[in-house]
Amino acid sequence: MLKVLLAVAVLASQGAPSVAAGAEGVLPKGVVAKVGETPAQREARTAWWREARYGMFIHWDMSSMAGTEISWSRKGSKPLDNHGDPAGYIEDPAYDNLYKNFNPTNYDAKAWVKLAKAAGMKYLVFTAKHHGGFCMWDTKFTDYSIRNTPFKRDVLKELADACHAEGLRFGIYYSPRDWHHPDYGVGDNSKYVAYMDGQMRELLTNYGTVDVLWFDSYGKGDALNFWRIPETWALIKSLQPQVVINNRLAALSATNNPPLSRGDYNTPEQKLGIYQDTRLWESCMTIVDVRGGGWSYRPDGKVKPFGETVRMLVSCATGDGNLLLDVGPDATGVIPADQSDCLLKVGEWLKQNGESVYGTRGGPFKPGAYGGTTRRDKTIYVHVFNWPESGPLKLPNVAAKLVGARLLAGGKGDAAQTESGLEISVPEISRQKAVTVIALEFDSDVMKFPAAVTAPLAALELK
Ligand code: FHN
Numbered sequence: 001m002l003k004v005l006l007a008v009a010v011l012a013s014q015g016a017p018s019v020a021a022g023a024e025g026v027l028p029k030g031v032v033a034k035v036g037e038t039p040a041q042r043e044a045r046t047a048w049w050r051e052a053r054y055g056m057f058i059h060w061d062m063s064s065m066a067g068t069e070i071s072w073s074r075k076g077s078k079p080l081d082n083h084g085d086p087a088g089y090i091e092d093p094a095y096d097n098l099y100k101n102f103n104p105t106n107y108d109a110k111a112w113v114k115l116a117k118a119a120g121m122k123y124l125v126f127t128a129k130h131h132g133g134f135c136m137w138d139t140k141f142t143d144y145s146i147r148n149t150p151f152k153r154d155v156l157k158e159l160a161d162a163c164h165a166e167g168l169r170f171g172i173y174y175s176p177r178d179w180h181h182p183d184y185g186v187g188d189n190s191k192y193v194a195y196m197d198g199q200m201r202e203l204l205t206n207y208g209t210v211d212v213l214w215f216d217s218y219g220k221g222d223a224l225n226f227w228r229i230p231e232t233w234a235l236i237k238s239l240q241p242q243v244v245i246n247n248r249l250a251a252l253s254a255t256n257n258p259p260l261s262r263g264d265y266n267t268p269e270q271k272l273g274i275y276q277d278t279r280l281w282e283s284c285m286t287i288v289d290v291r292g293g294g295w296s297y298r299p300d301g302k303v304k305p306f307g308e309t310v311r312m313l314v315s316c317a318t319g320d321g322n323l324l325l326d327v328g329p330d331a332t333g334v335i336p337a338d339q340s341d342c343l344l345k346v347g348e349w350l351k352q353n354g355e356s357v358y359g360t361r362g363g364p365f366k367p368g369a370y371g372g373t374t375r376r377d378k379t380i381y382v383h384v385f386n387w388p389e390s391g392p393l394k395l396p397n398v399a400a401k402l403v404g405a406r407l408l409a410g411g412k413g414d415a416a417q418t419e420s421g422l423e424i425s426v427p428e429i430s431r432q433k434a435v436t437v438i439a440l441e442f443d444s445d446v447m448k449f450p451a452a453v454t455a456p457l458a459a460l461e462l463k
Pocket of ligand 1: 216269284293295
């Protein structure tokens with residue numbers, strides 16, 4: 001019989017007051033959450049994240065033994081997700097007992113971190129608990145965890161330590177949806193929220209600095225009285241005020257959703273964000289293409305080619321956003337070679353072109369069929385995916401004088417500034433298959449120019 005330890009006692013003893021339904025967004029009496037952060041303070045707290053631009057997402061648990069989609073391939077009930085499924089827990093014997101044989105003896109957190117760094121990634125987000133409810137850390141709040149597998153080792157601890165040792169920013173994915181917990185969605189959901197807050201305290205106390213919290217809520221319900229979001233938010237901010245949090249602590253469709261649950265950034269999923277420079281955003285994409293997700297280990301999937309993958313990164317950066325690229329390790333704990341090979345190729349590309357991605361902002365010319373642009377100080381980086389059939393690539397002008405140009409991958413080309421705009425010519429021999437990056441140097445700062453759309457496709461007669 002699986003034992004689940006209720007957390008209420010713990011919270012009370014540490015003086016976290018119980019939540020009274022209050023006005024939208026107003027925190028209950030005595031709960032001090034640092035949501036009163038000024039825009040400048042938030043800018044400073046999230047600056048590393050924006051400059052990082054590129055992270056590794058890892059979906060992994062015992063579902064890798066079956067090679068089926070994490071959590072979604074579970075046949076049991078999916079309360080709140082599946083309309084009509086009763087709250088609480090209904091076993092799926094096949095899926096829910098996989099953990100009893102889960103023994104990933106080739107798991108090597110240092111190797112994962114080494115790969116992420118060689119791939120040019122600046123942060124990593126790991127699925128500590130996905131919707132299926134299995135916990136990949138040594139939690140005292142349930143027996144449904146890695147501690148009760150033949151493997152026993154605290155996977156999350158080893159990964160946190162490896163990230164901290166290598167200076168890779170460490171992120172935790174936590175699913176508030178939990179189709180395995182007996183109290184999930186039961187009654188006012190308070191027992192489940194106490195369980196979740198208990199685990200949040202563990203994760204934000206026992207694993208060192210947590211740089212990113214990646215929640216993945218969906219469930220319906222009242223964000224204040226059913227999910228008690230302000231309580232969880234206050235707990236997080238009291239333990240790790242610096243952490244950067246996504247916009248999925250509460251379901252976007254939840255009622256009574258306090259502004260704070262919008263978190264720090266938007267999370268377009270499996271789609272590349274459009275140009276948007278007023279709010280942080282991050283596209284999460286799978287490196288594997290397969291029906292029904294491809295987030296976890298799916299031997300039936302196909303890894304995206306290098307060209308498509310590097311263009312995803314460029315599309316995010318030129319849109320002024322981040323890319324969180326997902327991999328799915330196999331049941332032995334290894335990130336499959338076809339996935340790591342693609343990552344390493346992008347890593348090689350970043351060694352040569354990284355200056356046009358890290359620490360840049362999107363614009364001043366918005367993405368289009370031609371590609372897109374990024375900028376820093378007096379430099380505009382033009383990322384070309386498609387060239388005009390003939391003649392130079394033409395882009396609008398900027399109120400600064402062009403004083404130099406270079407191809408980041410080397411080779412020869414021309415850049416000119418005329419009345420009507422900028423013109424870039426690069427002979428075939430110097431063009432790169434996936435993306436050619438030209439750095440245009442100007443005599444003054446190019447960051448102040450509002451982002452402008454470029455000429456429509458036709459006018460550019462692209463090849
Ligand atoms: O259902 C999950 C899915 O498995 C995966 O975790 C993605 C990652 O963003 N989020 C959910 C789908 O929205």
